[in-house]
Amino acid sequence: MAESADRERTAAYDALLERYERYSNLRHVERLLEWDQQVTMPAGGAPARADQFGAVSAAGNDVLAAAETGDLIERIEEAEANGEATLDEDQRAVVREIRREYDRTATVPNDLASDLSAYRTESRGIWEAAKAADDYDAFAPRLDGLVELERERSAAIDPDRDPYEVQYEDSQHYLALDRVEDIFDELREHLVPLIERIRTDGRELPEIPAGTYDEATQDDLCREVLTTLGFDWDRGRLDTAPHPFHASTQFDARVTTRYDESNPLAGLTAAIHEFGHASYQLGLPQDAYGTPLGESRSGIHESQSRFWENHVGRTKPFWELFLPTVTEHFPSLSELTADEAYAAVNRIHPENLIRVEADELTYHMHIILRCEIDSALVRGELDVEDVPEVWNDKMEEYLGVRPETDAEGCLQDIHWSSWLGSFHGYTVGSVLAAQVDAAMRDDLDVDGLIREGEFAPLHDWLGEHVHRHGRRYRTDELIEVATGEPLTAEYFLDYVDEKFTDLYEL
Amino acid sequence: MAESADRERTAAYDALLERYERYSNLRHVERLLEWDQQVTMPAGGAPARADQFGAVSAAGNDVLAAAETGDLIERIEEAEANGEATLDEDQRAVVREIRREYDRTATVPNDLASDLSAYRTESRGIWEAAKAADDYDAFAPRLDGLVELERERSAAIDPDRDPYEVQYEDSQHYLALDRVEDIFDELREHLVPLIERIRTDGRELPEIPAGTYDEATQDDLCREVLTTLGFDWDRGRLDTAPHPFHASTQFDARVTTRYDESNPLAGLTAAIHEFGHASYQLGLPQDAYGTPLGESRSGIHESQSRFWENHVGRTKPFWELFLPTVTEHFPSLSELTADEAYAAVNRIHPENLIRVEADELTYHMHIILRCEIDSALVRGELDVEDVPEVWNDKMEEYLGVRPETDAEGCLQDIHWSSWLGSFHGYTVGSVLAAQVDAAMRDDLDVDGLIREGEFAPLHDWLGEHVHRHGRRYRTDELIEVATGEPLTAEYFLDYVDEKFTDLYEL
Structure with a gap:
């Protein structure tokens, strides 16, 4: 009895792994298509490439989100719960990870997924034009629509939780949002005065000589x-x-x-x-x-x-x-x-307004600002029309500089044409x-x-402590396994304090 | 009634086209993965690339060979046969082409397809080793096994037809094998004496000066x-x-x-x-x-x-x-x-033994030789053990030269580790x-x-006469549309006669 249950469990586990392997390979192919598009593809290839992406992405989704995947996961989990069969640690981790990806994909109705995808494609051009014309009003309705669609998607995945938290988990797995938000608060309290001191009391640092470096x-x-x-x-x-x-x-x-x-x-x-x-x-x-x-x-x-x-x-x-x-x-x-x-x-x-050109220290204020605005939008605490003013106020408060245009302010990044909540x-x-x-x-x-x-x-150290584990551990567990303690801002704040106090002779 | 039937037909046609579009894009992605592997991939990427190929290929097959594809094709063909709805010329061509690809894929059992694929992968290494050791006997059982598997596959696609013809249609669509075999006979009769005259009576042609050309x-x-x-x-x-x-x-x-x-x-x-x-x-x-x-x-x-x-x-x-x-x-x-x-x-x-190094004229004798041996193997008219002798006899008969080793003879090409019948x-x-x-x-x-x-x-001429038609016409039809007559050896034989008689002053 136990033996046949174990065989059954083993068969289900192998079948699940085979499905995941196909899904995972298709995801790697998508990434390679992206590399090819950015690095080697002739410019004229763009229209076909979009269709190729779509086909590979749909094929991956089909394999992962199929009812059969869900059935396999349930059979394995039930056998485990009944004590009929026992997974080892690694196998449990495998099932946990496939379950997580399955849940996030299978719960989103196909129509909503394709609406979102079409909406994003369309928004990109509108964002480009709005940024070029420094015309936030031309883009605001698209952002509004995106917030709505993203809230809808979050509700499809889990209607009972903070929609922003659900969205945040697209990119951050197993690292509690409230813990990350606490860390961001600590950072803001510490970095804003440090940046201010550098601006007002810091010595002038040398620059790389101007020239042409081929x-x-x-x-x-x-x-x-x-x-x-x-x-x-x-x-x-x-x-x-x-x-x-x-x-x-x-x-x-x-x-x-x-x-x-x-x-x-x-x-x-x-x-x-x-x-x-x-x-x-x-x-x-x-x-x-x-x-x-x-x-x-x-x-x-x-x-x-x-x-x-x-x-x-x-x-x-x-x-x-x-x-x-x-x-x-x-x-x-x-x-x-x-x-x-x-x-x-x-x-x-600190006078720099543009995130992608920011230095090691001020960069984080650009990130924190975005996370604050994104979360307020998705949580319904901020109207889309108020974004430019809030953005500029925060830039002034955090970095002592106020953008004169929205093109250099809230329109600078492409991300709002596609997503919210992914900057943490x-x-x-x-x-x-x-x-x-x-x-x-x-x-x-x-x-x-x-x-x-x-x-x-x-x-070797990184391989031993971090890399070799793959997704064996949850993110929060892996941080403890690798460093001996949970995620903390302490070391980062010590590091920037020591480095920049010394460099700027504060 | 007719209107709703037409709507129904349109919906089925659109759904079929959507499936084909996914399939077609996945095929193009496979081809791109091949390009990447040959041109840009670091050597270490090979193991993962094999899995990526497998995943994309399986995804394409799944879309094309799905029962749903067959149902859509049948619904469209039935509506057409009943006169309930009418396709235009282009749409009829689209359905014809998808039907052809569907029939060839859906009829091959998954197990046979994956057996063949595994067999090919395994044979490649055995062929490499056999060629390096000039040891035909080490490879012969693999060729025998391939012939068996290919015959099985042909029987799955169409048990009532010449298995070699079925296989030939993998690469040649809508171009009757018997017509092509007739043309090959004409070529052999004409080219063998022409090559012989060049060997014996031709003047010495100049060569590009030896040197290093960076x-x-x-x-x-x-x-x-x-x-x-x-x-x-x-x-x-x-x-x-x-x-x-x-x-x-x-x-x-x-x-x-x-x-x-x-x-x-x-x-x-x-x-x-x-x-x-x-x-x-x-x-x-x-x-x-x-x-x-x-x-x-x-x-x-x-x-x-x-x-x-x-x-x-x-x-x-x-x-x-x-x-x-x-x-x-x-x-x-x-x-x-x-x-x-x-x-x-x-x-x-003509003294050259290697197909891929052959010139414009003798090349075709290398091809004809292969097609003759491949067809005899698949049709059961030639035993695998007799291949080296038949090969060498034909080389002597067609080109006046006899390989001294099988490495320079029947083991020279990789193709028998993977397929037969694709050289026409x-x-x-x-x-x-x-x-x-x-x-x-x-x-x-x-x-x-x-x-x-x-x-x-x-x-412009090629675009107008050939390229713009895609697969609108069958191959034999397209040849007539483009050139005004069916495929004929006449022009090729005139061309080589004129060119080489003149060049060699025969």
Whole structure:
């Protein structure tokens, strides 16, 4: 009896895994189509590409959201609840993760999903025109409509919960929104006065000398630095794209960056950030490819990119190590000292209005502002028509600067043509990166290793503590497993305090 | 009554088209994954890529072979048969084409399809090892197994017909096998003595001077030639791959070639060939993308590549036009005359044993030999163990040369690890290219246009007569529509007679 129940459970589990594997592969193909579109596709390919995306995405949805998937999950869960069959820890994690994705997909009616998709496509052009014309009123009705559709979607997934929380869980899994909102409050209370002190009392930091830094040389430099950092070129590539991103699995990790000929280091920094994402993917177990144990945790991803970007790439030892490489590529920089390079890549510019151009510190105020406005919109606490004023007031309060146009204010990002509530990850990523960095420093002499160009121990540590687990643990559990404690703002705030107090001689 | 039947028919037709559109897009994505694997994928990506292919392919099959597809087709055909609703010509063509693809896919049991797929994957490694060891016996059982599985598959599709004919229709649609076999007989009778005369009585043709021709310069040359030939770079790319191929839609046409530093023109010729394929795809109607009317006819494709490769790229006017471009890139060739270049690219080498290195004339004997052996195997007229001897006898009979090893003989091609019966298209393509060329010359001064570098009229003619029709016509019908008569060997035989009699001064 028990044996046959176990066979039955095993068959159901295998069938579920096979469905998930197809779904997961189709998702990776979607990501690859995106990479191809940004990197290699001729411009004329766009119309067909949209249809190709649609077909792959629909095929993935069909496999995941099919009634058969739900039946399999239920059979497994029932057998488990009745004690008829027992899953091991990893198998339980697999079922938990597939259940989560199934619930979010299967509960949204097809009509609503395709309405949303069509609405987003249409809104994009309207946003572009509104931004170009600095005409918020032309876009406001689209934002209003999006808020309505997103509320409807949240209600379809779970009518009993805060619709914003439901939406937030699209991108953040297993990391309680109220905890993240508390952390954001702490950050705001701490960072606003710190930024204010830098603005008023900080010394003037050096800048990278003005000049023209040609793209091909920047690309060479980038490749040399990524090689030293340990990028596995047999499983990876580096290309340029209009907006840096990555498209990666544990077998094939593609980093993109963009080069600005007036700034020799921006492209490098972006590449190191994406290299962090790629390294996480490359550290996932190969034998679990196509299962949740071979997938990354979305809430962890940005901590890996920020770790490499900030806790490696913006440190003094990094510049001690790499400045000779940089000046070899750009001899015009040979007067620069490592201290100056370090200071230059860490300059704060609160006067900047644009999120994607923000520095390591002020960036988080751009994020917090967006999360506050997004949540107020979805929760019905803010009218769409009041957004520009609230935006500008917050910019003034947080960064001491007020946009003169909506194009530089609330219309700057494309995101409201497509979604709300997806920005937390950037700031959570930085907070967690600092926490990971602190835990790693308990075990390793990180500064010494960077100075020596020894990056394998850093990869090993991250692989052991974070990457190899895939989605074995919930996000909040994985944070504890990796760092020994729950998510906390403490390490990030210590890190920015120490770094910027020192740099700006406050 | 009639009105509601028509509405019903329209709804069924639209639903069928929507299914086909998904299927068609997934097929294009598969092709793009192939391109990516050959051109951009890091080597380490292979294991995941196999799974991604599998997922996209299964998703396409699921959409096409679903019972719902069959029901829709039947409802439409019944309404049509009852006179309840009337399709226009184009719609009838759409239903005919979807029916053909549906019948071939839905009739093959899933188990057989996956057995075949697994068998092929396994055979590939065994073929590689057998070829490397020149050990036919190690591979023979795999070929035997493939013949069995293919016969089984043919029987599943249509148990009442010649299994080889059923298989042939995988790649050749609506072009009767017996007609093609007659044409092959004509070719054999004509080409074998012509090749023999060239071997014994032909003068010695000049060769391209030996030297090292660097890859980057060959690539520049290729791009310049393709630009003059009218390649639309906004909808296309050129890259290198281990084996030249193309992956194209009417929006995005990707040509690949490979460069050999000892031969400055082989890469160019391959690129022109693939450019011909790409031009066909680019000439398909954009508004029919995702429907059979926006897809190419497989039996026509090779005529378009061969037209550009041979009837443009291997003509005297072509070399009159492009020789200055070639010598500008490779000054060491500046002694060469256009007549010499023309002769050099048209050299026949019957002593060559390898199909993929064969010239324009002897190539067809390699194809005919394969088709004869494949058909005899599938029809049960030849035992697998006798293949090497039959192969070598035919090589001797057709080309006057006998392979000393099976590695250079019947083990040379990878195809028997995967399929049988798919080679006709190459020779049909050349035959049809000559027929198309002759029809075009009734309307245009082709030589004069080539000499002037005016290629737009050639594209326009092909677009008008061939490309714009997609799959509107059956292959045999399209040949008549495009050239005014059924497929015939006449023009091809006249063309090779005239060209090689003149070149070799026979």
